[in-house]
Amino acid sequence: MAFYNSFRFKPAEWHPIQDQEVLDAVVNVDMEAHQGNGYENPDFSMQVVNEAEDYYAVDLFQRIRMSDVKNEKLVVVLSSPENAVFISVVESLNKYHVSARNVHVFFLYEYANEKGEVAPWQSPYSRSGHFMRYFYQRLNAELRMPMEQIHFFTTENVATYSDELAALGGADVVYTALSWSGGIGAIDPESFPAETMEEFQTMGSRLVTPMAEMIAHDSLRGMFGCSGDIANVPPCAATIGPKDLMAAKQWIDVEYLYGCGGAPAHQKFPLRLALFGPVSPKNPGSLMRLHAGICFVDAKVAVEPVSPPDFPILEQLEEIRRKEEG
Amino acid sequence: MNRALFDFAPSAWLPTQDKAVLEYCRNIRREEMDITNENGYSVRVVPHPSSAVACELFNWIYKSDVEDKKTVIVFPNSWKFIYTSVAKMCNQFNVSARNIHAFCMDEYADEDGNVAPISWGNSLGGHFMSEFYMSFREDLRPPLKQMHYYTNDNIKVYSDMLAEEGNGGADLIISATGWIGHTAFIDPHTKKFAADNLEDFLKIKAGFVDNHRLTIQQNAGGARAMWHTPRYSVSIGPWDVMQARDHLERHDLGNVGGYNSWERMISRLQLYGPVCMEVPASIYQLTKGTIYVSEAMAAPIEPMDLVAF
Numbered sequence: 001m002a003f004y005n006s007f008r009f010k011p012a013e014w015h016p017i018q019d020q021e022v023l024d025a026v027v028n029v030d031m032e033a034h035q036g037n038g039y040e041n042p043d044f045s046m047q048v049v050n051e052a053e054d055y056y057a058v059d060l061f062q063r064i065r066m067s068d069v070k071n072e073k074l075v076v077v078l079s080s081p082e083n084a085v086f087i088s089v090v091e092s093l094n095k096y097h098v099s100a101r102n103v104h105v106f107f108l109y110e111y112a113n114e115k116g117e118v119a120p121w122q123s124p125y126s127r128s129g130h131f132m133r134y135f136y137q138r139l140n141a142e143l144r145m146p147m148e149q150i151h152f153f154t155t156e157n158v159a160t161y162s163d164e165l166a167a168l169g170g171a172d173v174v175y176t177a178l179s180w181s182g183g184i185g186a187i188d189p190e191s192f193p194a195e196t197m198e199e200f201q202t203m204g205s206r207l208v209t210p211m212a213e214m215i216a217h218d219s220l221r222g223m224f225g226c227s228g229d230i231a232n233v234p235p236c237a238a239t240i241g242p243k244d245l246m247a248a249k250q251w252i253d254v255e256y257l258y259g260c261g262g263a264p265a266h267q268k269f270p271l272r273l274a275l276f277g278p279v280s281p282k283n284p285g286s287l288m289r290l291h292a293g294i295c296f297v298d299a300k301v302a303v304e305p306v307s308p309p310d311f312p313i314l315e316q317l318e319e320i321r322r323k324e325e326g
Numbered sequence: 327m328n329r330a331l332f333d334f335a336p337s338a339w340l341p342t343q344d345k346a347v348l349e350y351c352r353n354i355r356r357e358e359m360d361i362t363n364e365n366g367y368s369v370r371v372v373p374h375p376s377s378a379v380a381c382e383l384f385n386w387i388y389k390s391d392v393e394d395k396k397t398v399i400v401f402p403n404s405w406k407f408i409y410t411s412v413a414k415m416c417n418q419f420n421v422s423a424r425n426i427h428a429f430c431m432d433e434y435a436d437e438d439g440n441v442a443p444i445s446w447g448n449s450l451g452g453h454f455m456s457e458f459y460m461s462f463r464e465d466l467r468p469p470l471k472q473m474h475y476y477t478n479d480n481i482k483v484y485s486d487m488l489a490e491e492g493n494g495g496a497d498l499i500i501s502a503t504g505w506i507g508h509t510a511f512i513d514p515h516t517k518k519f520a521a522d523n524l525e526d527f528l529k530i531k532a533g534f535v536d537n538h539r540l541t542i543q544q545n546a547g548g549a550r551a552m553w554h555t556p557r558y559s560v561s562i563g564p565w566d567v568m569q570a571r572d573h574l575e576r577h578d579l580g581n582v583g584g585y586n587s588w589e590r591m592i593s594r595l596q597l598y599g600p601v602c603m604e605v606p607a608s609i610y611q612l613t614k615g616t617i618y619v620s621e622a623m624a625a626p627i628e629p630m631d632l633v634a635f
Contacts, residue, residue: 007446009436012557023553113334123332222633228588231336231348269551305550308447
């Protein structure tokens with residue numbers, strides 16, 4: 001009962017998972033001991049690593065290289081903005097003359113406004129725009145993929161984005177990360193309400209209004225000046241769906257968002273819920289356990305969330321009271 | 327950020343929807359930030375608000391000692407470093423806190439209205455008593471009966487206790503602001519602090535609060551889960567803020583070296599936006615006091631593309 005000690009209370013009513021036993025149990029799981037396989041899909045594994053960004057960068061770099069060497073099409077879904085990773089990958093692509101000509105890029109999600117209009121990539125509010133600035137435009141011109149192979153969300157294609165992806169045979173690899181709200185990007189329980197996992201897995205791309213917690217989380221991003229300026233975060237999003245994730249051949253999840261100086265991490269608890277909580281549409285991250293892939297967890301995120309122990313203050317005050325009363 | 331290609335309204339659940347107000351506050355410049363208004367409320371931008379507040383708090387205690395003057399202060403929590411530094415310096419300079427009457431600003435509660443006991447590890451009152459009161463040398467401590475924290479028995483009379491002890495109100499309220507614009511747990515869009523107009527809002531006293539969703543997220547921080555953060559609280563009300571004779575606040579709750587903070591935008595809204603119920607802490611503009619804002623907090627809000635979070 002690391003979180004309660006002398007005071008018990010229910011979780012806020014908007015959290016989809018309310019089962020106290022579940023919530024308490026996942027806190028105390030030893031992440032290190034659960035590395036490797038042993039999840040619902042035998043080809044899914046979890047690894048606790050240092051500098052999880054390194055794994056994202058190398059994985060993406062090597063897949064692009066092999067698509068060049070083998071001259072094979074590579075369809076990726078990217079969790080832009082991941083600018084530091086993009087820059088590192090492009091450094092190697094340029095240095096070693098690796099061509100991205102065979103790469104088709106899709107995006108995990110893109111911002112939209114309250115009218116359902118999707119941010120164009122040229123807007124500073126576009127997530128995909130970060131890919132363009134820090135990957136595409138930094139890549140030597142002769143190594144770039146043709147522009148038509150970069151599949152942006154647009155106002156017109158939100159509902160058919162899954163079809164566009166499927167027309168290319170689905171993603172060879174999707175890169176994801178969990179939000180503070182517990183969603184996979186914008187795939188959160190409020191936006192993808194489903195009764196069963198079967199139903200959940202049939203849900204494709206759509207326009208959503210993400211949970212308040214995700215919008216607030218995004219306001220801490222560098223693209224918004226790390227300011228908490230929630231009103232400067234677009235209120236809606238166009239996102240791929242669980243169907244697209246499940247149709248991918250490989251799923252790489254990376255958890256390394258440790259703002260707040262490195263010690264606290266917003267993904268600590270949502271990740272534990274995803275890995276060790278119920279497999280349920282109310283727990284979107286749990287979907288990855290049903291799929292072949294790897295979840296790279298940065299050691300800072302793997303740290304157990306803890307609450308301070310009870311204060312011995314009552315006893316101390318009682319002693320002071322007795323002294324004062326003589 | 328340029329909205330020529332893409333514009334949008336703030337998320338519908340945000341209390342402040344006025345885009346002109348948001349844009350004005352977002353873009354206010356450093357040289358415009360140091361102000362003193364007609365009520366005597368001063369905004370001072372300094373490199374290290376914590377030490378500025380520590381000096382002021384030390385001075386309040388010192389004056390209460392040398393002038394032998396009863397001094398009633400409302401304390402926010404947990405401000406461990408300021409409280410321990412001030413108490414230890416009082417010990418070093420033999421400054422007695424015997425005249426200090428302390429009231430905790432707020433406390434967590436459960437869904438049935440039960441107040442968290444001060445023995446609970448996350449209790450705000452528990453932090454205060456452990457980090458401030460217990461840090462004083464025994465001969466310099468205030469009598470225990472002068473320390474006031476929330477209990478199930480005093481929620482409904484907390485404002486009255488404060489007014490009675492302070493001859494109408496506190497001598498000083500110390501505070502910070504929250505992501506949703508609260509002071510204490512005076513959250514917008516709550517049943518507790520719902521009012522038809524600002525005048526009525528300012529009359530609301532202490533009580534049980536159904537906190538705003540964003541406050542739960544802020545309270546969770548990165549260290550613990552939102553799922554394990556209390557949904558409810560007890561808090562002083564706007565009435566207590568207005569009754570206080572002086573006010574002292576800091577805006578420097580930063581992350582990652584100071585620049586990554588939920589507080590940067592809401593600080594601007596509180597200080598330079600309209601006085602309104604939607605940003606409860608803006609009511610400090612109606613009072614006399616000083617607010618210390620960090621230089622890091624005052625840095626321009628602009629994209630930092632190479633920083634993830």
